[in-house]
Amino acid sequence: MSGNLIDALQWRYATKQFNPQARITSEDWAALERVLLLAPSSYGLQPWKFIVVTSPTLKAQLPAVAWGQTQPRDCSHFVVFAARLTVDDAWVTKMIQHMAAVRGLRTAALDGLKDAILSKTHRMGSSHLNWTSRQCYIALGMLLQAAALLRIDACPMEGIIPDQLDPLLGLTDSGYTSVVACALGYRADSDPLANQAKVRFDASDMIVHL
Numbered sequence: 297m298s299g300n301l302i303d304a305l306q307w308r309y310a311t312k313q314f315n316p317q318a319r320i321t322s323e324d325w326a327a328l329e330r331v332l333l334l335a336p337s338s339y340g341l342q343p344w345k346f347i348v349v350t351s352p353t354l355k356a357q358l359p360a361v362a363w364g365q366t367q368p369r370d371c372s373h374f375v376v377f378a379a380r381l382t383v384d385d386a387w388v389t390k391m392i393q394h395m396a397a398v399r400g401l402r403t404a405a406l407d408g409l410k411d412a413i414l415s416k417t418h419r420m421g422s423s424h425l426n427w428t429s430r431q432c433y434i435a436l437g438m439l440l441q442a443a444a445l446l447r448i449d450a451c452p453m454e455g456i457i458p459d460q461l462d463p464l465l466g467l468t469d470s471g472y473t474s475v476v477a478c479a480l481g482y483r484a485d486s487d488p489l490a491n492q493a494k495v496r497f498d499a500s501d502m503i504v505h506l
Contacts, residue, residue: 301445306494308444311451311483314370318482324446325373328480331442332375335435339413341391343380343428344435345472347465348373354464361460362477367451372481376456376465377436378472379428383417429475436476443480451479 320328332346349355350373358368368374380387392410396403420427436452443450458474467473483490496502 301441304444304447305441307447308440308450309489309492309494311367311371311449311479311481311487312489313484313487314367314372314449314451314479314481315484316370318372320372320448320481324448327446328373328439328442328448331438332435335438337431337434338427339391339409339416340395341383341388341413341431343383343387343424344432345378346435347376347378347467347474349376349465350374357464358461361457361464362453363455363457365453365455367453367479368477370481370484371451371479374477374479375439376461376474376477377432378465378467378470379425379432379475381428381471381473382422382424383420383428385414385417388413388417425473432475436478439478439480448480449483453477453479 329346329348337343349358349368355369355371355374358374359366362368388410392406392413393403395401396406417424440450440452454476456474456477461474462468465474
């Protein structure tokens with residue numbers, strides 16, 4: 297399995313040109329959505345939403361809010377990672393209640409965990425977005441790896457304009473804002489980067505063993 301994983305990661309690259317006619321199958325997409333749902337987050341709070349864009353009409357508007365990049369228009373599925381603006385007491389309570397229900401516990405049995413989470417979120421004051429945004433990158437990393445294992449091309453994209461993208465996605469006044477995105481589909485034969493050698497520093501430069 298380790299060989300398959302390394303081969304997949306060696307194969308993947310940040311795809312610049314997608315084949316607009318190539319579509320991800322419903323089975324593969326269902327698996328990728330499951331990966332998103334299984335992504336880890338601090339305390340299991342899941343302070344995000346994943347907006348999946350497949351509408352051709354909506355995708356045609358995306359280059360204008362992505363600095364002219366064509367990947368959002370031409371890919372099969374475009375995922376926007378939207379972070380919660382705040383992790384308030386109500387959200388923490390909702391998560392604790394859901395955890396208790398799933399695990400067959402009394403809610404009171406999780407009071408210690410709830411208090412620990414609230415202690416952290418209260419110390420943040422009003423700066424929750426910086427924290428919730430970082431959580432989105434955990435899910436993005438999971439998605440990129442899973443896509444590679446399925447031989448689905450992907451391009452992570454910070455080059456989006458949240459103030460213009462959010463209204464298109466219905467995020468205005470929703471309590472969420474877009475922070476990063478990922479285009480997924482299949483590379484076009486014309487993509488000049490598809491066959492270029494992967495460039496990484498040596499392990500001796502990047503990994504420290506203590």
